[in-house]
Amino acid sequence: MALDIITTIDETRRRLDEARSDGLRVGFVPTMGFLHDGHASLMRAAAGDNDVVMASIFVNPLQFAEEEDLDDYPRDLEADAVLAEESGVDILCVPDVEEMYPGGPVLTTVSVEEISSRWEGATRPTHFAGVATVVTKLFNIAGPSRAYFGEKDFQQLAVIRRMVADLSIPVEVIGCPIVREQDGLAMSSRNSYLDPEQRAAAPVLRRALGAGLAAIDHGATDPVAVVRVMTGFIKEEPLVELDYAAAVDAATLETPDQLTGEIRLMIAAQVGRPRLIDNVGATITPTS
Numbered sequence: 001m002a003l004d005i006i007t008t009i010d011e012t013r014r015r016l017d018e019a020r021s022d023g024l025r026v027g028f029v030p031t032m033g034f035l036h037d038g039h040a041s042l043m044r045a046a047a048g049d050n051d052v053v054m055a056s057i058f059v060n061p062l063q064f065a066e067e068e069d070l071d072d073y074p075r076d077l078e079a080d081a082v083l084a085e086e087s088g089v090d091i092l093c094v095p096d097v098e099e100m101y102p103g104g105p106v107l108t109t110v111s112v113e114e115i116s117s118r119w120e121g122a123t124r125p126t127h128f129a130g131v132a133t134v135v136t137k138l139f140n141i142a143g144p145s146r147a148y149f150g151e152k153d154f155q156q157l158a159v160i161r162r163m164v165a166d167l168s169i170p171v172e173v174i175g176c177p178i179v180r181e182q183d184g185l186a187m188s189s190r191n192s193y194l195d196p197e198q199r200a201a202a203p204v205l206r207r208a209l210g211a212g213l214a215a216i217d218h219g220a221t222d223p224v225a226v227v228r229v230m231t232g233f234i235k236e237e238p239l240v241e242l243d244y245a246a247a248v249d250a251a252t253l254e255t256p257d258q259l260t261g262e263i264r265l266m267i268a269a270q271v272g273r274p275r276l277i278d279n280v281g282a283t284i285t286p287t288s
């Protein structure tokens, strides 16, 4: 099927209603555009699991604070359409702000308490309510059987999972592994803001996470000790200013007394203009 680019909610709904009434299952990949291989991997996963794939490109004002990069968030619809088509997308929904939020600010928002307030939420207090609100709206437009999110935004994935569970939204949320550049830097549209020196420094985030994992492999289960190892790595790199390093329970994102079961190591740092985030997972089996 050739890619259809649709700009209205009504037409998107009409196309997907038609698909569903033919018994087809819809996979959905929400994005803010400036697509890279990380997005392509979500689209390919959706194409493999579903009969019809819808992706959206919408730079959602609700999830940007005033001082953030909404106005100059990178955009390239032409290249995005090529990547989406090559990755198996059938319908690319590209609504503008007036289409999504006619009449100005929305009065109805969705917020997922607690899990939204720590880590990213501590520096970006309105961010996850903006994400949860637009994702709810996009789910209502797309009516997907499955929706695909990258693990790079691990807290976002946790927020969406919790929202879907709390509100009984009938969609299966699928988290897909982080796609990395050859030197380990997690792919992100905001990497385009890095100058060459900052770009060379940025993979220290992945190396710090690797050092945290190595500490765990050597038996560390104290989150404070694991965080100390990661922090030490970041401090070696003057162009990278650490915001937080954390060793948390993968479901609640809380720091436990001892690391056990499914855990996540997470890092956020300012590298010049962009704030970069990265994370890795591990399973720690308790020793008896």
Ligand code: PAF
Pocket: 030, 031, 032, 058, 060, 063, 131, 134, 135, 153, 156
């Ligand atoms: O991860 C993103 O690109 C955005 O937060 C999302 C999920 C498309 C909502 O605007």
